[in-house]
Structure formats: C-alpha cells, structure tokens
Amino acid sequence: MPTAHRPSLTQRRKAETQLEIARTAAALFAERGPGVTADEIARASGVALRTFYRYFRTKEDAVAPLLAVGVRQWIDDLAAATAGPDAPPARAALERAARRALTPTDERAAEALRWTRGLLRAMPDDPALRAVWHRVHHDSEEALRPVLARLTGAGRLQVRLAAAAANTAMRVAVEEWAAGDARADGPHGPAELVARGMRALTAGLPELDQRPDGRGDFGGAGQGAP
Template sequence: MPTAPRPATPSRLSRPSLTERRKAETQLEIARTAAALFAERGAAVTAEEIARTAGVALRTFYRYFRTKEDAVAPLLAVGVREWIDDLATAAAGPDAPPARAALERAARQALTPADAPAEEALHWTRGLLRAMPGDPALRAVWHRVHHDSEEALMPVLAKLTGAGPLELRLAAAAANTAMRVAVEEWAAGDAPADGPHGPAELAGRGLHALTAGLPELDRRKE
C-alpha cells in the first residue's frame, strides 16, 4: 500500500538488531529509488540503473532482490504493515469500534497524505501503476503484496468480530480489494491525492459497497 514510512514509535518496535535495521534501511532506500525510476521511465529501467542511482553495487542489489521489479516490494509492503498496524491498534481494548468503522478509518488514514513524503509515495505509486501494462512482472509484485495484505488482515478482523471463517475471508478480501481498486482508479486519472477523487475517498466508497452484505462487521466481538 502506498503510504510513506512513518517514524517508528516504541509500541511499533520489536528491537531488531543493528544489522537487521541496516539491512532494512538499505532495502527501503533501494525500493524508493526503484519506485522513482519506474515512475519516471517505466519498464525501460534496469537493475544496473537502480543500483547505480541508489549508490550500491549491483551484487548488493542482487543480494536483496531477485529482479528489478522485486525491488519495489518493500516500499509497498511498508504501507500495508502500517495500515494493518493501525487496524490492529483499533481492535485492541474493550472500547474497540465495530470492524466496519475501524476498517474505514484505517483505510482513509493510510491513503490520506499527511506530509510531503507520504504525498511523494503516492506519486511513485501512480507512476508504478502506469508502468505496469508494459511490465507484467511489476504487476505481479503489486498483486503479491495485496495477497499478503489479505492474509494478514484476517487475524486482525477476527479480533474485531465474532464472524466465522468464511465471513472473515470475505471481509478481508473486500477490504483489500477496496484499497487496491481505489489506488488503481486514482492512479489512472489526474486527481490530486487529497479531495473528493483521491484514493482515501475512493477507498471509503469501495469499502461501503463491498462490505454491505456483511452485517458481522457491525457487531463487536463478545
């Protein structure tokens, strides 16, 4: 999901080692570079160009990523993790809202650019999506990230509802699809990231439409 990485807070930290943090930072820096280049030049971008622009050796690039398209996955995955983290936070505690309200709030927050880096991340995502028709491998990365998002959503939704396995799967699929389609529709046009035609508004509308037949989302788990 195309949100800019937010500063880590103590509640979000799992105390990774210094080596792990450096590895993650390097991966994310390469991912930012790859996304910007794909947004600018489309499928013509090469792994060599990504590595050179990111300031790493080509062998370092291939230590982290199998292909040039794989390089954008960490940037997209950061947004997914933050969206699900926000939803998980909403699900915690006795005053948790119904799942439908929590989903819409988290979706709108994830897709509303709060600062310049977040707006830039959405700009890169628009460019990535426009490059995908000419690069099926890039589209495969996009769908893989969304598949992982759908899988990660189910246990979080289980904490918010008393829904059965089928309803949980349907709710996760509906929420994930609403987010994906909202970003794709926005990226296909020229509307700004905020406003009535931005991805946050489109996601809200999509969630309402796709989850209308799931009354379980309006019930708190007992």
C-alpha cells in the first residue's frame, strides 16, 4: 500500500486551529443552543472574527471538524485493515472499528462524545446545525465505499448498500445514545448500540463475509466484483 501523503506543518496547524474552534463551538452550542453567535465562538476561541470566517462560512459549519473526527475515525481504522486471505471478513472488521470509535479511551474522547450529545440535542431547533451533521455523514459514507470495495471485492451496488447500512448504523447509534442519559462507556453506550445496529442493517449483505479473492466466511465461494 503506498505511503499516505503527510500534511505540511502549515496544514497541520490550520487543522489544529479549526479543531480547537470546533471544540469551543460545540461546547457553546451544547450549553446555549442555536442562539450562540459567530462572534461569541471566535472570542471564546481566542481568534478574530475575520479569522473565524476565513475557516468557516457559518457558525454551524464550525462544529464540522469535531463531528468529522469522530465519524471518520472508524473509517481510518477500517482502512488500515488488511485484505489478505488470513484477514477477518469485512463484517467483523466493520463492527470492531465502529466499536473502537465509539468507546472513549481517555477524557478527551469522552468529552468529545459529551459535546456531540449536546449538539445533537440542540439540532431539532437548528436546521443548519442538523444539515452539518448529515453532510458529515454523507461525506463519510462516500469515503467508506472504496475501503469496503478493497476489503470485499464486491460490485458497485453491493458496496454502496454496505456503506449506506454501516454508516446509518453509526449515525443512528450516536443519535439514540445522545437522546438518553446512558454513560458513553457503559452497557447502553454508543458502542453497544452500533454493534446491534450494524448486525441488523447488514444482515442481508453476504458480500461482507467474503474477501476480494472470492473466499467466503460462510463455507462457499463469494460473488466478487464483475
């Protein structure tokens, strides 16, 4: 696999600044709802309003980097999986990566989930904020497709269905957890919800049990890409 291009120092600093603003924006939205202004987010982040608008078009866009980090983590984890004959089938790799992404391993990860919960609770009163959430998931679904294509060798339709099912399981799990009061690391946390949702939504996709060489995990030959 080719080595990924490493972002420049300037790009990394820009991404870090955007993420720091996103954390501040998420905390403010979670605490005060849609009445938060871009000027308040900028001041709380320690940047000028002009700088804020250089990074984001709207105040709602400011939360996108934080949401994207959480949503994309599991795809990056999945992308690191091997596709060799000894590798687990995509179904198992999907569930494992999703569980890891939604299981907080330190205080910063737990805090990000708490902010996400606050944001999701504020979304019913803010269509623009809700649009950012769905846009992040749309982008993640598209990013998931080539990863699943590599891991399964399945055709285009099957890959699209698998990506849609897995991404929906992730989104619904976080939304359902956010609507309640369960701990993120408990038995009713998002990691358990996503595992249940993933199994239910992908049950009719045997392509997730096969590998690119057509070898299945169910005893028979799979149906690879045409």
